[in-house]
Amino acid sequence: MAGEPHSDSASRLPALTIAPGLRRALPAALFALLVIGIYADALFSRRNFAGRDLPVYNLPMEKAMHDAYARQRLPLWMPEVSGGRPLLPNPNAGALYPVRPLLSVLPFPVEMRLFPVLHWIAAGIGVVVLLRSLGATPGAAWIGAVTYVFSGVGVAEVFFPNLHPGMALLPWIVWASGRPFARPTTKLLVLSLLYGVDFLAGDVFTIGMAIVSSCLWIVLEADKRRHSAEFLLLVAALAFGALFAAPQILATALWIPETNRGVLGMKLFESLFFSIHPLRLLELVVPFPFGANWSLDNGDVWGWSVFRGKALGMFTTLYAGAFALIALFASRTARGVGFRFARVLFLASFAIAALPSLIPSAWEKFASPLPLRNPEKFSVTIVFALALLAGLTFDRMREVSFSGRWPLRVGALLAVLAAACALFPAAAGRAAVGLTGASAPMVPVASRKLPGALAEGGLLWMATVGAIDLLRRRSRPTLGVSLMILTAVPIVANRKIARLLNEEEIFSPTPFARFLQRADPHNAYRTLGESAYQAPSELMSRYAESSGAYTDSQRRMWNEHLPALWGRGTVFNRDFDSGDFARMQSLRVISFAAAGYTDSSPFFGSLALRWGIRFRDQEPVSGYHPFGGDWLQTWDELKDARPAIRLASSWIEESGALPAVRRLADLKVGEIVLETGRRARGSSGGGIVHVFANDPEHLSVETVTSDPSWLFVLRGFWSYRTVLVDDRPVDCVPAQIAFSAVPLPTGRHRIEWNEAMPGAPISRWGPVLYALGLSVLWLRDRRRRVA
Helix, strand or coil: CCCHHHHHHHHCCCCCCCCHHHHHHHHHHHHHHHHHHHCHHHHCCCEEECCCHHHHHHHHHHHHHHHHHHCCCCCCEECCCCCCEECCCCCCCCCCCCHHHHHCCCCHHHHHHHHHHHHHHHHHHHHHHHHHHCCCCHHHHHHHHHHHHCCHHHHHHHHCCCCHHHHHHHHHHHHHHHCCCCCHHHHHHHHHHHHHHHHHHCCHHHHHHHHHHHHHHHHHHCCHHHHHHHHHHHHHHHHHHHHHCHHHHHHHHHHHHHEHHHHHCCEHHHHHCCCCCHHHHHHHCCCCCCECHHHCCHHHECCCCCCCCCCCCCCCCCCCCHHHHHHHHHCCCCCCCCHHHHHHHHHHHHHHHHHHHHCCHHHHHCECCCCCCCHHHHHHHHHHHHHHHHHHHHHHHHHCCCCCHHHHHHHHHHHHHHHHHHHCHHHHHHHHHHHHCCCHHHHHHHHHHHHHHHHHHHHHHHHHHHHHHHHCCCCHHHHHHHHHHHHHHHHHHHHHHCCEEEHHHHHCCCHHHHHHHHHCCCCCCCEEEHHHHCCCCHHHHHHHHHHCCHHHHHHCCCCCCHHHHHCCCECCCCCCCCCCEHHHHHHHHHHHHHCCCCCCHHHHHCCCCCEEEEECCCCCCCCCEEEEECCCEEEEECCCCCCCEEECCEEEEECCHHHHHHHHCCCCCCEEEEECCCCEEEECCCEEEEEEEECCCEEEEEEEECCCEEEEECCCCCCCEEEEECCEECCCEEECCCEEEEEECCEEEEEEEEECCCCHHHHCHHHHHHHHHHHHHHHHHHHHHHC
16 A cells, blocks of 8 residues: 555656757757767767868868967968968958857867868758748758758868858858748848858858849748848848958958959859769769769769869769659649749759850850859759758658659669669660760770669669658658668768878878978978979879879879978969969969970079979979989979078069069079069178068068168068068068069168958958947837837
8 A cells, every 4th residue: 555655646747748949959959960970980080081172272271270260360371372372361261250260279180070060060950940940840851951961062062161161051041031030130130140151251152142042032932022121131131241241351352353363364164164064963863873983083983074074073973862853853843832942943053053064165265254163063052952842842742642653663764774784884885975975985984883873873762762652651660760761862872972081191291291391490492393394294193093092192292282281382383263363373374484494493493492393204394403202203402592581682673564574584593573663783792581480470580781682572462461671661562573572771670571451441340330230220129119
């Protein structure tokens, strides 16, 4: 009897429940755990994402920003690239994007492991929040997030940390555009803040995608009676967002006119080079129909003609899971909220990304109307639209009868094609090459790769069909199994795109870089990548192909931005983003002409290019002589090279850039040409240069001269810096076409050189006006409500 009251009270205990807020947050939390689990090998080991644009361009730029913020400075300048050029004004850097200073407290390799994972999580949660706001179930929101983040485009964003923030922000911006906030000022605050952060991230294409998506949502999904008010609010949000991001916007606007793309523009060929060939629609069915381009091994790819002579596109594949494609067709007549927006966005994005690939080749020589590149970037909105359709259709398939006959037929067709390619590989290879217009040598590669690619696509497709069949059984266990299958399909297909290498394989200096750290500890000189001036190296090609060490071969070239990872500089590296000054590009062209002459050493030596590196089967540039190397490369030295910061021994003054260019060929050892606006010659007995500080943002030098001279500084010439000689402002003049020189009178002088952010005196008020403007609007709105 003693136990009965306890039994009764226990039976009356309430059942375990989950709070509504926690229940709403559960899909987002689980998705974050999924991303962390999938990329645990990167997060919890000393392994980093590698390949493609990361080592040659993005990682060096990211390290420059990380180091500047770690020093509690703004990342204004990057001295290791092109002899020194601005960093913050370049929108491809996104230097003011808030996540970068926040992560700068971590070691750089850790930051670069965490950066993409955080943005994958943010992108997925954004899709979950958006779909839930449209009335989707948690399972449907989950499928939308998986489709977006684990699509080939989403995973390949790991190679583009300059683009990844825009992809992560897109679903949040669309959510804020369509959400009916209680107060207009609240919506204005949220939407303007999201756009402001997007503007700070810097990528013009993802900003444009967000604006177009907001407009499409208003036109297609908002109440027609609200169109005017919604557009007005959007314009206000963009204006306030521009104020929030004014420091970046104005700095970029002042930088562009002096760049190569701003002065010379672009040809259509360059602007449209990365666009989507219509045949790439096959990638929505088969992840890698044109070869294993995810492996970054050229020998595994046969569809070069589809990628305009490349092994792959900007994004490795468009594959977003078979369910996304099935949803696109299954929802073609659906009329619920979000369906029309997603369909129109998909069609418009694909048209913008694909139509440029069809222009006649004769047109490609014409000037591009805008100095922008890569319409393939619109792949982001292609997979975003597919993700929304996948989520919305997931619920519809559970409620409305769906005929699974045509997906079964597609699966059967893929199985037949895979079997035929396996049984008749030569014929299949010839047919594929003929269809795509590839060259005959690609037939054996196509014969080898097609059976496996089609079989993979078929298996993933049939797994998806099976998952759809489970959806119609309306039980929780079958729903769970269906969700697991639909989640696994894009992950299994695309996880391999994000390659990982040991931290040391990416960040550790090469033997040549380690030598420079010993021989040139003060970084007084730069390195010439001689391979760019010689015929392609067969030894290099054999090494890269046999080892498969894609990143290691890049590390040895010294023609990219990569040496900046070790604090080592180049001058004539490749202008990866067309972001060099126009003067620098002109000097680069001159360098190729100069390398063909036997008396070019004064030219290269005047630019502090003491060191050179080439492959053993290549000849040295004139004046460079070998002093070391390894089995693959030879290290050269130009003994007459002058330091990057020095007093000029002799100089020629000219009235402008063109006369100065003509003088370059006549310069003697140690001589420089200056653009002072007059014609004259001069010389100096020399002196002493003591460099106290040589940070990217600040240079402090003391000089002693016996007669008037010029201080030459290997930093790109431009207006947005302050140079003080004995606390008095002094103007620099162009030296050696692209660099800078400061006039010095006789005696001892202290030079304080500070790089500046263009437009800062004005643009710094932008965030202040943003806060004041929104505060005024919020207070006015509050008073109206109280009244």
